[in-house]
Amino acid sequence: MDKEKTLNKPQAILFDMDGTLFKTESLLLPAHQRLFDKLREEGLYTAPTPPAERMMGSLGMLLEDIWKVVMPDGSERAHARANELLLQLELEGLKAGNTELYPGVKETLARLKEQGVRLYVASNGLEHYVKGIAEAHGMLDLFDGLYSAGEHGTKSKVHLVELLLQREGVSSAWMVGDRSSDVEAGRKNGLAVIGCQYAGFGNPDELAGSDVLISSFDELLGLYASSV
Structure with missing residues (x-):
C-alpha cells in the first residue's frame, strides 16, 4: 500500500465494478x-x-x-x-458461474458493512450487467445501492457519482477504482480517492491523483481502521 496521508473516516465507500471488485x-x-x-x-x-x-x-x-x-x-x-x-x-x-471477484472482495465488503459503512457501486457499465455481477456473486445484500451509467443515462462517472451522492444523502465518502475516470469522479466530487493497482488494465499514469494506492482489496480494512 502506498499511503500518502491519513484519510477522514467516510460515511460511505463507492466502488467501481470492473477491475476493482470484479475480475472482468x-x-x-x-x-x-x-x-x-x-x-x-x-x-x-x-x-x-x-x-x-x-x-x-x-x-x-x-x-x-x-x-x-x-x-x-x-x-x-x-x-x-x-x-x-x-x-x-x-x-x-x-x-x-465461471466468473471471479478479486481475492478478499466479499469478506472485506462484509466487514466494512458490519462497521456501519454504507457501500455503493458506481459503474459506467449497463444496468443488467452491474446488477448481474452482484447477484451472481451473492453481493446484493452488501450494497446500499448499485448505480450504473446504463440505468441513469449519465455521460460521465463524474455525473454518476454526483447523482449518487445527492440521491443517497452522502456527505463524506471514498471513491475506490482502477481507472482515471474513477480518480476524476472522486476528485471533482470532493471525495478521497483510493486507486487499485491490482487489475493492470490501464497505463501506469491511470491513478495519478489518488490519495492512496492499494495492491490488494483487503488493504481497505487497514485504511478504514486508521482513518480519523
Missing part, C-alpha cells in the same frame, strides 16, 4: 471472440477480431466510447448490435 477478464475474454464471430455471421463486421487487449484497455469508458476504440472501422449499426450481443454473452457467462 474472467467474463469478457470468453465473450470477446464469440461477439465478433456473431457480428461477421450477421454481415455487420468483416475485419478480423480486434485484439482482446484493446477491449480490456478500454474498460472504464462508457460503452458507446468503448466500441469507437475497439472497432473504429465499425458502423453505427455494428456498434449498436455489439452492445446487445455483449450484454447477452455476459449475462450468459454470469449464469454459467
